[in-house]
Amino acid sequence: MTPRRVVLVTGASRGIGAETARILAARGDHVVLNYREKRSRAEKLAAEFTAAGGSASIAGADLTDAAAAAELVDGVVRQLGRLDVLVLNASGGLELGAPDDYPMTVNRDAQSRLVRLALPHLPVGGRIVFVTSHQAHFHGRKPVPDAYLPIAASKRAGEDALRAMIPEFGSRGIGFTVVSGDMIDGTIIVRLLQRRDPDAVSARTEHGPLPTVTEFAAAVADATIADAGPGHTVYVGGADYLASH
Numbered sequence: 301m302t303p304r305r306v307v308l309v310t311g312a313s314r315g316i317g318a319e320t321a322r323i324l325a326a327r328g329d330h331v332v333l334n335y336r337e338k339r340s341r342a343e344k345l346a347a348e349f350t351a352a353g354g355s356a357s358i359a360g361a362d363l364t365d366a367a368a369a370a371e372l373v374d375g376v377v378r379q380l381g382r383l384d385v386l387v388l389n390a391s392g393g394l395e396l397g398a399p400d401d402y403p404m405t406v407n408r409d410a411q412s413r414l415v416r417l418a419l420p421h422l423p424v425g426g427r428i429v430f431v432t433s434h435q436a437h438f439h440g441r442k443p444v445p446d447a448y449l450p451i452a453a454s455k456r457a458g459e460d461a462l463r464a465m466i467p468e469f470g471s472r473g474i475g476f477t478v479v480s481g482d483m484i485d486g487t488i489i490v491r492l493l494q495r496r497d498p499d500a501v502s503a504r505t506e507h508g509p510l511p512t513v514t515e516f517a518a519a520v521a522d523a524t525i526a527d528a529g530p531g532h533t534v535y536v537g538g539a540d541y542l543a544s545h
Contacts, residue, residue, distance in 0.1 A: 304328060304329055304330045304355060305328075305329045305330070305384040305385055305524075306329070306330050306332065306376065306380045306381075306382050306383050306384050306385070307321075307324050307329045307330065307331050307332065307384065307385040307386075307387060307524065308332045308334060308359070308372075308373075308376055308383060308385070308386050308387065308418075309321045309324070309331055309332065309333060309334060309387040309389055310334045310363060310386075310387065310388055310389050310390035310414070311334065311335070311336075311389045311390025311391065312331070312332075312333040312334055312335060312342065312345070312389065313333060313335035313336075313338040313341040313342045313345065314338065314341060315513060316389055316431065316484065316513055316516055316517050316520065317333075317334075317387075317389040317390065318333070318345055319513050319514055319517035320387060320389065320517040320520045320521050321333055321345065321349070321356065322345070322348075322349060322517075323517055323518060323521040324521050324524065325349040325352070325354030325355065325356050326349075326352065326353075326354055327521070328354075329355070329385070329524075330355040330356065330357070330380065331349065331354070331355070331356045331357075332356070332357050332358070332359050332376050332380070333345055333346055333356060333357070333358045333359070334358075334359050334360070334361060334363075334372060334390065335358065335359075335360050336360070336361070336362050336363070336390075337360075339358070339360055342358040342360070343358055346358050357379070357380070359372055359375060359376060363390055363406065363410040363411075363413075363414060364402075364405050364406050364409070364410045366413060369410065369413055369414050369417060370417055372414075372417075373414070373417040373418050373421065377421050382421070382423070383418060383421045383422060383426075384422065384423060384425075384426050384427070385426060385427045385428075385429070385524045386414070386415065386418045386422070386426075386427070386428045386429070387429045387431065387520060387524065388411050388414065388415070388428065388429065388430045388431060388462075389431045389520070390406070390410075391406060391407050391431075391451065391455060392406040392407070392451075393406065393407060393450045393451035393454060403450040403451055403453070403454035404453075404454045404457060406454070407451065407454035407455045407457070407458045408454050408455075408457040408458040408461055411430070411458045411461070411462065412458065412461040412462060412465070415428060415462060415465065419468070419472065419474070422472070422474050423473075424472070424473035424474070425473060425474075425475075426472075426473075426474045426475070427474065427475045427476075427477070427523075427524050427525075428462070428469065428474060428475070428476045428477075429476075429477050429478075429479060429520060429523045429524055430458070430459060430462055430476070430477070430478045430479070431479050431481075431520055432455050432456075432458075432459055432478060432479070432480045432481075433451075433452070433455065433480060433481055433482070433483070433484075434480050434481065434482050434535070434537075434538045434541045435448055435451075435452045435483075436451060436452045436453075436454075436455035436456050436459070436480075437455075437456065437459065437478070437480040437533070438541055439452040439453055439455075439456040440456070442541060459478060462476065463476075463531055466530045466531050469530060470530050475528070475530065476530055476531055477523040477526065477528055477531075477532050477533070477534060478531065478532070478533040478534070479516075479519050479520045479523050479533075479534045479536065480533055480534070480535055480536070481511055481516045481519070481535075481536040481537055481538070482510055482511055482536065482537035482538035482541070483510050484510060484511055484512070484513055484516050484537075510537065511536050511537035515536065515537075516536050516537075519534050519536045522534075
């Protein structure tokens with residue numbers, strides 16, 4: 301019998317991370333739901349997945365804390381014996397009162413550090429999936445709403461930092477895929493942006509319905525198994541971005 305894959309999904313207590321974990325658990329993976337503060341929400345999701353016949357556990361950690369990130373990875377391997385897939389879903393930057401350098405801290409530095417921590421444990425055939433937005437992925441080539449600029453710049457920097465590691469991923473036999481989406485209907489980022497810059501959201505809906513959380517999460521889940529070239533990008537929604545690209 302083939303053992304379950306162990307998949308660590310960061311920022312998995314809600315939204316895209318939670319839905320991605322739900323899909324992967326239903327497909328037979330053991331999902332580790334990483335959360336920063338919402339332990340009860342993560343516990344509820346893990347219980348839901350288990351009741352539905354899946355396998356799940358939770359692991360709290362603030363990824364911007366180097367010691368906490370190290371313990372997150374070590375704890376997964378210690379408790380479950382392996383780590384096969386890392387889904388980098390957690391991000392931030394629009395939080396009220398956050399310091400100016402927080403977007404880069406969470407969207408670039410924390411991402412590359414977690415990958416470095418995970419690399420020694422990922423087996424040949426393991427996968428890393430980086431979740432981003434078109435506004436970030438195309439940063440520098442496409443206009444970005446002012447309110448979203450700190451996230452766009454920092455997530456693009458995070459993506460670039462990981463792409464610089466592709467030769468090492470390849471030497472280890474580890475796949476790396478980027479999944480980029482238009483604004484995703486119902487996510488916390490879109491709700492926060494709606495408050496700060498409602499015109500930015502309405503400008504996107506002029507091009508058609510925004511992708512749903514379920515649609516985008518399915519693309520992220522599929523990226524953990526798809527046989528794609530190193531650094532391949534999966535695009536979800538935003539036909540106007542892709543037409544000129």
